[in-house]
Structures are given as C-alpha cells and as structure tokens.
Amino acid sequence: MNQQVIRLGIIGLGAMGSEMLGIATGHPEFETVLTADPVRLAPDGVPHTPDAQRVIDHPDIDAVYIASPPSTHAGYAVQAMKAGKAVFCEKPLAIDLDEGAEMVSVAAELGSVNALNFVLSDRAAAVEVGRALRAGEAGTVLGVEVRLLFPEWPRAFQRAAGWVAGREQGGFLREVASHFLFLTDRLLGPLTRSHAQITYGPAAETAADVLLTAADAVPVRVSGQVAAGPESYEWTLYGSRASYRITEWGRLFEGDGSGWREVTLDGPRGDEQTRLTEFARAVRGEQTTLADFSAGLRVQRLIEGFHL
Structure with missing residues (x-):
C-alpha cells in the first residue's frame, strides 16, 4: 500500500479513540473516513456510525484503529x-487467550499489517535504555x-x-502493568511467571505482587497497589555498572x-502522534x-496467567 494518504476508520470513541481521532484529523498521512461508536458521537464534520461493521466493510478504508473494549478487539x-x-489496536491484545492467538495466526497467514499501541514502544526514555543496554553501559543486568x-x-x-473497573476486562495489570511488561520483554526477551499473588476488591485487583x-x-518483580498515596x-x-529508572511515563534517571x-x-518524547506516524510507516511496508x-500475545499470556 504505497498511496500517500492512508484512509482510516476508527472503532471506539472513548478516551483513547477520541484522542487518536484528534491526532489523525491533523495528520498529513491520514484521512479519517469513518468512525464508529454505539454511544459516543464524533465531532461535527467527521462521518460517524453506531455500527463498527460498517467501518470494517467500508471499501474506501485502508486501515482500522481499534479502541473499543478489550473483549471486542x-x-x-x-x-x-x-x-x-x-x-x-489498543492494548490489551484480547482477553481470551484463544482469541489473541487467532489474531496472531490470521495476521501471519494473511501477511496483514498489525500493531499494538504500547506507550513505551517509542517513548524516548525507553529507547535510550535500549541503546544503553546494546552498548553494554549497564553491564550485567541483575534485575527489573x-x-x-x-x-x-x-x-x-x-x-x-x-469495563476498566471490572475484573473481566479491566484492572491495572491489563491497563498499566502491560506496558512495562512489554518493555521488559522487548529489552530482555520473553518472560516466564514464577509467582503471582493478586488481591481483588469488589471488582478488579487492588494489589498485586508478581x-x-x-x-x-x-x-523481574511487579508490585501494584490501589491505596492512599500519590499516583x-x-x-x-x-x-552491575549502571541502573536506569523510568518514572512518570517518560522521565529517565541513571543511577550509580x-x-x-x-x-x-x-528528540520527540514519543506519544500518540509519533506512534500514528510509525503506523503509517508500517502500512507503507517500512x-x-x-x-x-x-508481542501483545506474549504479554497477554502473562497477564491472564496472573488472574488464574
């Protein structure tokens, strides 16, 4: 697909879908052809339907951005x-493991361009840690x-x-920890679970020690808590030579x-704008x-395994 403008359809207009719509509207490589959400409406002037199937079936759409609830991905x-x-697609890849595996299988079978929106895939702080590791500046990696x-x-x-508050699709492990598990997987290779202790409230988890x-x-240790204190x-x-800490989704500290x-x-911090540009590169075959x-399936298998 070598055309200059990529004709985009958007499914889901919640927080992420609305943000990406705003970015795509002003992006020189995209034209938003149609949005879909059964409840929320697109801004005036943006074609909209309550039926996601119309986005999928639209003959003039080249690419689809999916920001609907995870069970629909x-x-x-x-x-x-x-x-x-x-x-x-927004993360998590899916909730059901068989469905996640099907997404990977169909993409491979058809040679489809496929991407998952993990924040740390192009965040400057994460990219710099990757560079430092490849250069040997950290020495031996001792833990994460x-x-x-x-x-x-x-x-x-x-x-x-x-759905974000519920145990079936939401919780901070899927919504937040998944970003950091992706980064660790990318930098250090596939992860294997050794231990997971999860405490649940009325719905989603309130504490996790993994x-x-x-x-x-x-x-690699992951600890999360819903409790009084600053987010x-x-x-x-x-x-062994240097340690690296990323805070606030983008500040990087080096320790000795x-x-x-x-x-x-x-350079750029890395955000939805830069990742949409990266998606355009993927569509062009770059x-x-x-x-x-x-990568999303590897993270999904870990996260869903925590909840067993």
Missing part, C-alpha cells in the same frame, strides 16, 4: 484483516522492578469506561554509586518501532 481485528485492512500506586481505580480519565524471570535468569509509575532496570541523575533526552500482535 479480536472480533473486529480478525474481520478487518480478512477484509484486507491494516490494523492498529516495576512499582505502581493508584489512589483510585479506575483513574479519573477512565471513569466513563465501566515475580517473573527473563532471559539469563534475570528476576506513581516506576520501572527500574538494575545493572553516587545516586540518581536525570538524563536529558533529545520498518517500525511499534509492537506487533505477537
């Missing part, structure tokens, strides 16, 4: 790929730690999406024997930093 993505469309704290769940910007192992027996997101890679110092990062469905 597989059905829409598989149909879109079979209709010859490229697919950019992920620490999350939420004073409330769901977070304020997600309250309108009722131990995994990466390649070369590197321990915080922290991913730390410990090395004298403490932590913030690293100045050049190499991209985006996660594919296979």
Whole structure:
C-alpha cells in the first residue's frame, strides 16, 4: 500500500479513540473516513456510525484503529484483516487467550499489517535504555522492578469506561502493568511467571505482587497497589555498572554509586502522534518501532496467567 494518504476508520470513541481521532484529523498521512461508536458521537464534520461493521466493510478504508473494549478487539481485528485492512489496536491484545492467538495466526497467514499501541514502544526514555543496554553501559543486568500506586481505580480519565473497573476486562495489570511488561520483554526477551499473588476488591485487583524471570535468569518483580498515596509509575532496570529508572511515563534517571541523575533526552518524547506516524510507516511496508500482535500475545499470556 504505497498511496500517500492512508484512509482510516476508527472503532471506539472513548478516551483513547477520541484522542487518536484528534491526532489523525491533523495528520498529513491520514484521512479519517469513518468512525464508529454505539454511544459516543464524533465531532461535527467527521462521518460517524453506531455500527463498527460498517467501518470494517467500508471499501474506501485502508486501515482500522481499534479502541473499543478489550473483549471486542479480536472480533473486529480478525474481520478487518480478512477484509484486507491494516490494523492498529489498543492494548490489551484480547482477553481470551484463544482469541489473541487467532489474531496472531490470521495476521501471519494473511501477511496483514498489525500493531499494538504500547506507550513505551517509542517513548524516548525507553529507547535510550535500549541503546544503553546494546552498548553494554549497564553491564550485567541483575534485575527489573516495576512499582505502581493508584489512589483510585479506575483513574479519573477512565471513569466513563465501566469495563476498566471490572475484573473481566479491566484492572491495572491489563491497563498499566502491560506496558512495562512489554518493555521488559522487548529489552530482555520473553518472560516466564514464577509467582503471582493478586488481591481483588469488589471488582478488579487492588494489589498485586508478581515475580517473573527473563532471559539469563534475570528476576523481574511487579508490585501494584490501589491505596492512599500519590499516583506513581516506576520501572527500574538494575545493572552491575549502571541502573536506569523510568518514572512518570517518560522521565529517565541513571543511577550509580553516587545516586540518581536525570538524563536529558533529545528528540520527540514519543506519544500518540509519533506512534500514528510509525503506523503509517508500517502500512507503507517500512520498518517500525511499534509492537506487533505477537508481542501483545506474549504479554497477554502473562497477564491472564496472573488472574488464574
């Protein structure tokens, strides 16, 4: 697909779908042909339907961005790929493991362009850690730690999406921890679960303590809590020469024997705008930093395994 403008359909106009619509509207490589949501309406002037099937079947749409609830991802993505469309999907890949595996299988069988929107796929802080690891600046990797704290769940910007609060599709492991598991998988190789202790409230989890192992027996610990305190997101890679910590989704700190110092990062921070540009590269057949469905399935298997 070498045309200059990619004709895009969007399924789901919640927080992420609405944000991506706004970005696509002003993006020189995309034209938004049709949006779909059974409840929310698109802004004036943007073609809209309550029926997602009309986006999938639309003959003038080249690519579909899926931001509907996770339980619908597989059905829409598989149909879109079979209709010859490229697919950019929100995480998690799916909820049902068989459906996630089907998404990967269909993409491979058809050679479909497929991508999953993990925030840390192109975030400058994560890219810099990857560079440092390849250059040997961390030395031997000794461990990874992920620490999350939420004073409330769901977070304020997600309250309108009722599924986020529920155990079936939501929870902070799927919504947040998955980003950091993806990054660890990308940098250190596939992860294997060793231990998972999950505490549930009336719906989704309220606490999690998970131990995994990466390649070369590197321990990876994930701890999350819904409790009083400032909302915080922290991913730390410990090395024998240098350690690296990402906080607030994009601030990078390098640590040695004298403490932590913030690293100045050049270039774009990495956001929905840059990832949509990366998706355009993928549609054109170029190499991209985006996660594919296979990476999403590895993360999905871990997350759903925690809930068993």
